[in-house]
Amino acid sequence: MNLATYNIRGRSSFGVAVGDGIVDLRPRLAPRLTSVLDVLRAGALDQVRSVVAGVRPDFPLSEVEMLPPIPGCEKILCIGVNYAKRDTELEATSGNADAKYPSMFFKPPNSFVAHNAPILRPPESEQLEYEGEIALVIGKTGRRIPRDQALDWVAGITLCNEGTIRDWIRHGRFNVTQGKAWDSTGSMGPWVATGVDLSKPLHIICKINGEVTQNDTTDSMIFKFADILSYASTFMTLKPGDIICTGTPIKLNQKDGERKWLKAGDVFEMTVPEVGTLRNVVEDEK
Structure with missing residues (x-):
């Protein structure tokens, strides 16, 4: 599973890269989880896997502006x-x-x-x-x-x-x-x-x-x-x-x-x- 942070269509978000596309997680997991860092802190990788299972990508990778994968990390x-x-x-x-x-x-x-x-x-x-x-x-x-x-x-x-x-x-x-x-x-x-x-x-x-x-x-x-x-x-x-x-x-x-x-x-x-x-x-x- 590839966890990504990015800008898409004028907003920042995070999701899972699947093939040539992205499954957008922010609308599916907010308000509790709004970033890759939130997912890690909550120990929610299994939850993410279940959310993206069988889901088609929301948009192609070609439309995404990648950001550093874990904004806000401590060190x-x-x-x-x-x-x-x-x-x-x-x-x-x-x-x-x-x-x-x-x-x-x-x-x-x-x-x-x-x-x-x-x-x-x-x-x-x-x-x-x-x-x-x-x-x-x-x-x-x-x-x-x-x-x-x-x-x-x-x-x-x-x-x-x-x-x-x-x-x-x-x-x-x-x-x-x-x-x-x-x-x-x-x-x-x-x-x-x-x-x-x-x-x-x-x-x-x-x-x-x-x-x-x-x-x-x-x-x-x-x-x-x-x-x-x-x-x-x-x-x-x-x-x-x-x-x-x-x-x-x-x-x-x-x-x-x-x-x-x-x-x-x-x-x-x-x-x-x-x-x-x-x-x-x-x-x-x-």
Whole structure:
């Protein structure tokens, strides 16, 4: 089931993407449930499934303007350097493969745009970089979650381009916030896919202008989904709608020491078969 948030015919709403159409949930579930976040907080995924069962779409996807899948979420946590060989790519001074704990940072919601919305390259830097990642969406409140039960707290997954202004990461000695928080430099969507089997490898393919530039599976992750959830819930309460971006694979087709930055007109596409495709075009910020 693909839970989407969108604008349609002059109003905002949410629903389930079915084939090439959308079953509109807001008129069917209001006033109690008026958003994807409401559904997660109410633990109402089964109710949604029963509502959409056998229902024909209300309108085609082509008429929808997608919004970020979970507006109003409390926190977006990101995991850094979490795929094999990423240390080498980033010219890290010490390996992460043997790290005891994952590297973490937060990103603000306004750093992400929706599927098909433009990603903005700011005038202050040419070093806009993409990072295709699978993002976990939390479905229930949890603290100190046991690792062997951790996947039970995942309501679904979405796709994330965790956009970075690379040279601004080095402005501070002990943090990366300056390079990670720029408005509209990343993207998320197109929706939240529920019912995905997270015990099996998920295949990530990213393309820039049609060229495959990332191609890997979650088997290459250093810290697995359950590791991340269990560890994070040790020091903070995870809540419905919280999003955890789980790291990005290495880039392909880059020479040693060479980095390819996004520029206006570039087309970013990320595909995970169990979810779909996240697509955005880069524009220069005016």
